[in-house]
Amino acid sequence: MGMTTHSSGDRPHVLVLGAGYAGLMAALRLAPHARVSLVDPSDRFTERVRLHELAAGVRPDVSHPLSHFLRPAGIEHIAARATGIDPATRTVTTDDGRRLPYDRLVYALGSRTAPVGERAHTAETAAGLSKRLQDGPGSVAVVGGGLTGIELAAELAESRPEWRVSLHSEGRVGSGFTPRARDHALGVLRARGVRIEQGRRIAEPDSVDADEVVWAASMVPNTELAAAAGLPLDPRAASGSTAPCARRRSPRCMSRGTPPRRVRPGPARCAWPARPPCPWARTRPPRSSPSSADGSRAPSTTAS
Incomplete structure (x- = not known):
């Protein structure tokens, strides 16, 4: 049937x-x-x-x-x-x-x-991160060197110049880009004062030395x-x-x-x-x- x-x-x-x-x-x-x-x-x-x-x-x-x-x-x-x-x-x-x-x-x-604990902000909690950044200057670390991490780091550095922004990636930042696109992305980030750290795996937010951590990986x-x-x-x-x-x-x-x-x-x-x-x-x-x-x-x- x-x-x-x-x-x-x-x-x-x-x-x-x-x-x-x-x-x-x-x-x-x-x-x-x-x-x-x-x-x-x-x-x-x-x-x-x-x-x-x-x-x-x-x-x-x-x-x-x-x-x-x-x-x-x-x-x-x-x-x-x-x-x-x-x-x-x-x-x-x-x-x-x-x-x-x-x-x-x-x-x-x-x-x-993926869940990473209460300390880290994620794309899903972007509204909460925005409110936190209004409280005053400090340091914010973005973990993840893909598209989301690059966009977050660049936007935060440009729109929140009172915050010191760093970008951390286990591999190369923009590893999926063409060499020309990757060089451009790195140039834009550095021009905005983003400190870039590549080649070190960050297993959890507590291992990052920053006032706020944004998790853009996993x-x-x-x-x-x-x-x-x-x-x-x-x-x-x-x-x-x-x-x-x-x-x-x-x-x-x-x-x-x-x-x-x-x-x-x-x-x-x-x-x-x-x-x-x-x-x-x-x-x-x-x-x-x-x-x-x-x-x-x-x-x-x-x-x-």
């Missing part, structure tokens, strides 16, 4: 877990072709790529109401946290006791900074639900990579990444880019031209 479909007419029901860049983009791209429900406990979309500006106090807020994106596209927002996936019955359970059926599932729960994917559901995981996910968690052979489940333009019957096809595009990348105004008095810019609802 075949499985019961949860479609409405010819439109399959797609359940998207997570309202970050990948989840929101997937929901918006799928909305013309399917009935889409987006599951996320928050009613706001956060621009994670601008959290360094929130931390430095450049912007008072980097989030936007999800309704600005979802309502024009006819997407249902389910304000709950997914707690379980049952691929056999094609249902997702939530923390408020609901069981949500789906025809296709998009797993886009993203990643988080990102881990949120794969717990996928693992508990028995979905095959990419081996890189277990090692702390932010690679997609669900492998291609998982039926009716797509991992984060570029959403398909059409939903077709049959086994789901999964594809993902290295960095999901911003939902409003084609319509946002230039950075130097704010559209409101306080300098903030609400994103456009156009995503195609």
